[in-house]
Amino acid sequence: MRPAVAMPERAPDEALMRAEADRSAMARLLAVAGHDLKQPLQVALLSIERAVSDGVAPGAARRLGLASNALRRLGRELDDLARSSQAGGGTVPRSRAVRLDRVLARVEDEWRAYAEACGVRLRVRASGLGVRTDAGMLTTILRNLVGNAVKYARRGGRVVVGARRRGGRVVVEVHDDGPGIAPVRLAGIFEAFDRGGRRDAGGLGLGLHIVRQTAEALGHPVGVRSVPDRGSAFWVTLPRAGAPAARPGR
Known part of the structure; x- marks a missing residue:
């Protein structure tokens, strides 16, 4: 019988490892961005609300309302960003x-x-x-x-x-x-x-x-x-x- 020959171990695929490391770093970056940007966003929203309550011309009020809606939408998008960065270990869909x-x-x-x-x-x-x-x-x-x-x-x-x-x-x-x-x-x-x-x-x-x-x-x-x-x-x-x-x- 021929002696058993051990198969050489495969070297880790460095490209795949780098890609996985990049994805992990990206996920952390997106999670931090989605979280940390919420504070200045809330400050901007509060400032707009106070400006409107202090009294502004109707045209300015409409424009501030448009800006407020855009900032609220941005807040939802930041939530989406933070949630999407957790793919594979984050939100479980409730279908x-x-x-x-x-x-x-x-x-x-x-x-x-x-x-x-x-x-x-x-x-x-x-x-x-x-x-x-x-x-x-x-x-x-x-x-x-x-x-x-x-x-x-x-x-x-x-x-x-x-x-x-x-x-x-x-x-x-x-x-x-x-x-x-x-x-x-x-x-x-x-x-x-x-x-x-x-x-x-x-x-x-x-x-x-x-x-x-x-x-x-x-x-x-x-x-x-x-x-x-x-x-x-x-x-x-x-x-x-x-x-x-x-x-x-x-």
Whole structure:
């Protein structure tokens, strides 16, 4: 018999180890950013509220109201950021039957005033569909997708949000008619700090990263298609629940 030959041990993959270390460092950075930025945000909100209560002209009050709404939305986004940084060991989704119209209405209310200020028409199509998901985490996904679309839509352009059935699933889509994304950029569009190759884009490029992290935690596939100079469409696919009751008047 031939003597047994010990197989050589594989050297650790240094590239994978570095990538994991980078992801861990990124998670810590995002968690700290999501937490530490809340304090100055609260100070800004309090200052706006006191300015309005002290008495300002109607036009100034409207502008301060718009600023206050934007800061409150930023606070929710910071919460999303901190939560998404804990993927793999953080928030456990609480999936249940959810009326999609309620989530869409909440997201529309958050972005309507900002879209109008940007000269963008925001249209959210009514949906009587029910889905099985975590309502708060789905709101995080759609809030970021709609905000991203409004940010990139041209002045005078539009953003359309709608849902449709596909077998036992529901696909929620967000369309914009902005500049689109170059094909070479699509593969990395959901990475942190990626802004689709646009240097003039506002923000840090974390919105779509939050979308991906949250969608992965839920097990909801997300996707994108885009045509340069014609616009983009992002979507999330959800399991369908039983159809809810008729939508009440808002």
